[in-house]
Amino acid sequence: MSDATSKPVIQVKDLYKYYSIGENRVKALNGVDFTINKGEFCSIVGTSGSGKSTLLNMLAGLEKPTKGQIIISGHHIERMSENKLVKFRREHVGFIFQSFNLLPTMNAVENVALPLSFRGIPKKVRLAKASKMLSMVGLKKQQFHKPTQMSGGQQQRVGVARALVVQPDIIFADEPTGNLDSNTSAEVMELMKKIVREQNLTLVMVTHDNHLASFADRIFHIKDGKLLKIEENNREETKNENEEI
Amino acid sequence: MSFLDLLSMSASNLWRRKLRTCLTILGVIIGTASIVVMLSLGFGLKKSYMSEIENSGELTTINVYSGGNNYYYDEDGQTSNTDNEITDEVIEQFSQLEHVDFVSPILSCNIIFRQGVYRNDSYVTAMTTEAMVKKKLELASGTIPTSDEEIRFIFGNSSVQDFYNYKTNSYPYWDTGELPEIDFEGDFFVIYDTEAFYNSEYGTDSDTPVKPPKKYITGNNCLVAGDVEAYNSFSYGVYTNIDALKKQLKKVFKNKAIPGQPTTKSGKPYSYWVYEQAYVQVDDFNYVSEVQKQISEMGFQANSNAEYVESTQKQFNTIQMALGGIGSVALFVAAISIANTMMMSIYERTKEIGIIKVLGCSLGNIRSLFLIEAAFIGFIGGFLGLILSYGLSYILNTFLGGALGNAMDMGGGGSSGISYIPLWLSALALVFAVLVGIIAGFLPAMRAMRLSPLSAIKTE
Numbered sequence: 092m093s094d095a096t097s098k099p100v101i102q103v104k105d106l107y108k109y110y111s112i113g114e115n116r117v118k119a120l121n122g123v124d125f126t127i128n129k130g131e132f133c134s135i136v137g138t139s140g141s142g143k144s145t146l147l148n149m150l151a152g153l154e155k156p157t158k159g160q161i162i163i164s165g166h167h168i169e170r171m172s173e174n175k176l177v178k179f180r181r182e183h184v185g186f187i188f189q190s191f192n193l194l195p196t197m198n199a200v201e202n203v204a205l206p207l208s209f210r211g212i213p214k215k216v217r218l219a220k221a222s223k224m225l226s227m228v229g230l231k232k233q234q235f236h237k238p239t240q241m242s243g244g245q246q247q248r249v250g251v252a253r254a255l256v257v258q259p260d261i262i263f264a265d266e267p268t269g270n271l272d273s274n275t276s277a278e279v280m281e282l283m284k285k286i287v288r289e290q291n292l293t294l295v296m297v298t299h300d301n302h303l304a305s306f307a308d309r310i311f312h313i314k315d316g317k318l319l320k321i322e323e324n325n326r327e328e329t330k331n332e333n334e335e336i
Numbered sequence: 337m338s339f340l341d342l343l344s345m346s347a348s349n350l351w352r353r354k355l356r357t358c359l360t361i362l363g364v365i366i367g368t369a370s371i372v373v374m375l376s377l378g379f380g381l382k383k384s385y386m387s388e389i390e391n392s393g394e395l396t397t398i399n400v401y402s403g404g405n406n407y408y409y410d411e412d413g414q415t416s417n418t419d420n421e422i423t424d425e426v427i428e429q430f431s432q433l434e435h436v437d438f439v440s441p442i443l444s445c446n447i448i449f450r451q452g453v454y455r456n457d458s459y460v461t462a463m464t465t466e467a468m469v470k471k472k473l474e475l476a477s478g479t480i481p482t483s484d485e486e487i488r489f490i491f492g493n494s495s496v497q498d499f500y501n502y503k504t505n506s507y508p509y510w511d512t513g514e515l516p517e518i519d520f521e522g523d524f525f526v527i528y529d530t531e532a533f534y535n536s537e538y539g540t541d542s543d544t545p546v547k548p549p550k551k552y553i554t555g556n557n558c559l560v561a562g563d564v565e566a567y568n569s570f571s572y573g574v575y576t577n578i579d580a581l582k583k584q585l586k587k588v589f590k591n592k593a594i595p596g597q598p599t600t601k602s603g604k605p606y607s608y609w610v611y612e613q614a615y616v617q618v619d620d621f622n623y624v625s626e627v628q629k630q631i632s633e634m635g636f637q638a639n640s641n642a643e644y645v646e647s648t649q650k651q652f653n654t655i656q657m658a659l660g661g662i663g664s665v666a667l668f669v670a671a672i673s674i675a676n677t678m679m680m681s682i683y684e685r686t687k688e689i690g691i692i693k694v695l696g697c698s699l700g701n702i703r704s705l706f707l708i709e710a711a712f713i714g715f716i717g718g719f720l721g722l723i724l725s726y727g728l729s730y731i732l733n734t735f736l737g738g739a740l741g742n743a744m745d746m747g748g749g750g751s752s753g754i755s756y757i758p759l760w761l762s763a764l765a766l767v768f769a770v771l772v773g774i775i776a777g778f779l780p781a782m783r784a785m786r787l788s789p790l791s792a793i794k795t796e
């Protein structure tokens with residue numbers, strides 16, 4: 092779908108990541124190049140241990156590459172100090188975790204408001220924003236529930252709201268439906284896709300499930316740390332499914 | 337993150353593990369209280385010692401005597417040998433010194449008092465009215481004699497012991513334990529020329545009898561407050577106003593030499609008074625040594641309690657340091673327990689720390705979160721520890737203070753107990769407890785800050 096006019100948000104050049112375990116060397120990523128444009132929904136798919144998470148973590152600045160360049164919104168993040176990376180994430184990145192990772196002591200609205208507090212936004216403002224976000228993901232009624240009082244699907248909706256509330260340039264999601272059953276998975280996928288479309292956000296999602304991967308505009312197939320192929324998804328189908336444009 | 341957010345997040349994290357937090361705080365409470373109470377014992381000791389000396393008015397007094405170092409340098413650089421007499425001029429010089437409150441010359445002479453069959457061969461000390469007031473002279477009745485009135489005398493509350501029955505040749509107090517009946521407010525026969533009196537009474541080497549000296553009648557005398565056994569600095573002896581005494585002595589001896597006053601080679605009296613002693617009252621105890629040194633340098637012998645008191649204070653300081661040291665062991669243990677608690681909570685919250693790091697919480701904020709938690713423990717522990725300290729101090733003072741005070745014979749009415757917590761000590765203790773918390777929390781906080789955000793990603 093990449094239009095000639097859309098700007099690249101993520102550029103990955105010749106990316107390597109080696110892990111040393113004792114004398115063994117694990118080549119988790121072995122030379123990867125690609126570009127992702129603004130407003131794209133990309134999925135990274137591959138078998139377990141193929142290097143998907145490693146790639147995503149490096150894109151989000153959670154790990155340092157062994158070699159290569161990662162340029163996000165014009166910033167070379169492979170050269171950043173940890174302090175700068177945190178600031179970078181705070182300003183540009185939203186993250187959706189496989190195991191939801193809501194703070195157990197906080198209720199839904201407080202969890203969603205948490206990233207805003209790191210930006211120094213006053214309590215009133217951030218709670219109002221969070222509450223609005225929760226209505227958007229359909230959890231208006233459950234906004235004062237603690238994570239333990241919600242189902243997996245509901246928790247992940249809170250997770251999605253938390254990633255979206257900071258209005259990030261890019262959202263990263265590592266197996267966001269990995270802990271959900273297939274029906275709930277589809278629901279959450281639809282929700283993510285809808286919001287990404289509406290707000291013209293960039294979403295990079297990791298999954299081992301080919302079906303879930305097919306929700307995306309482009310599918311990156313990865314194997315043994317190498318990019319096998321980039322598959323352009325059928326645009327018409329996407330259109331019909333979402334009934335938009 | 338705003339400071340308020342940091343505070344509330346830290347507080348809620350502490351609140352989450354109430355029991356553990358309470359136990360850690362308990363350690364700080366005991367630590368703070370043990371230091372504060374230990375130090376308060378030292379302060380109490382010092383305070384009651386100082387107030388005892390202060391009550392006697394002797395803490396800031398320098399006693400100056402003539403003599404001492406007789407050699408001093410003249411203005412023209414020559415050494416000269418003078419007698420360094422304490423004259424009115426010298427008294428004036430002393431009072432010009434910095435930090436000197438007032439100076440009183442002291443004039444002493446032998447005077448015999450008689451009432452009925454009782455006689456007191458006494459050595460009267462005369463000083464200014466101001467000196468008597470400042471030295472906290474309290475009378476049983478009447479007023480302190482002033483310069484403007486006829487001479488009157490003040491009898492020490494123990495001076496009744498010195499009255500002697502010259503008919504039976506005995507001291508009633510010492511021989512029979514009975515107090516002679518003397519009306520101190522009534523009239524006394526007063527004999528100033530004691531030499532002439534003794535010569536007339538007991539005869540001289542030559543056989544020519546000596547005419548008894550003139551007796552003067554003095555009324556309106558007074559007595560120092562307190563019973564015979566009670567001690568204060570005016571208990572023994574007889575006192576009077578120095579100007580009144582000088583006037584009286586001039587009247588009695590006319591142109592003859594006054595006993596005790598130096599004379600010229602030809603036996604003529606000087607035209608001025610020479611005192612053998614002077615009181616120099618300093619306004620603050622801290623300047624006593626300094627003033628004393630200046631007076632010594634002027635060629636006089638100067639004595640004060642300063643050295644003794646200072647060395648006693650140093651001793652007290654040493655005792656206090658030792659007590660504080662013992663107390664601080666408990667706080668040190670509390671600090672270790674804070675560090676331990678913080679470490680535990682970091683291990684528990686590894687994942688949570690990872691999550692907030694992924695969500696963009698800055699490293700500084702993470703460090704602050706943990707430092708504030710540790711500081712909270714220190715603050716709450718310190719605060720409750722202070723309350724406990726005041727309670728313990730109160731208990732010590734009410735139940736132990738009296739007994740100990742009596743045992744150590746710390747007179748002064750026991751106004752200050754054995755434990756005293758100055759306000760600044762409370763403030764310092766609180767700051768110190770918070771600091772201990774922060775220091776103990778520093779390493780754990782650094783550790784939390786360095787935790788990898790990847791710990792959030794790893795599933796179980």
Ligand SMILES: Nc1ncnc2c1ncn2[C@@H]1O[C@H](COP(=O)(O)OP(=O)(O)O)[C@@H](O)[C@H]1O
Nearest residue numbers: 110112117119138139140141142143144145146
């Ligand atoms: N921290 C690590 N230390 C050592 N090896 C690692 C580490 N993280 C991942 N690997 C290895 O790198 C490879 C890719 O891992 P990962 O990216 O997690 O795979 P995926 O997410 O596709 O299942 C695997 O062989 C894994 O064992």
Ligand SMILES: [Mg+2]
Nearest residue numbers: 143144145265
């Ligand atoms: Mg993975």
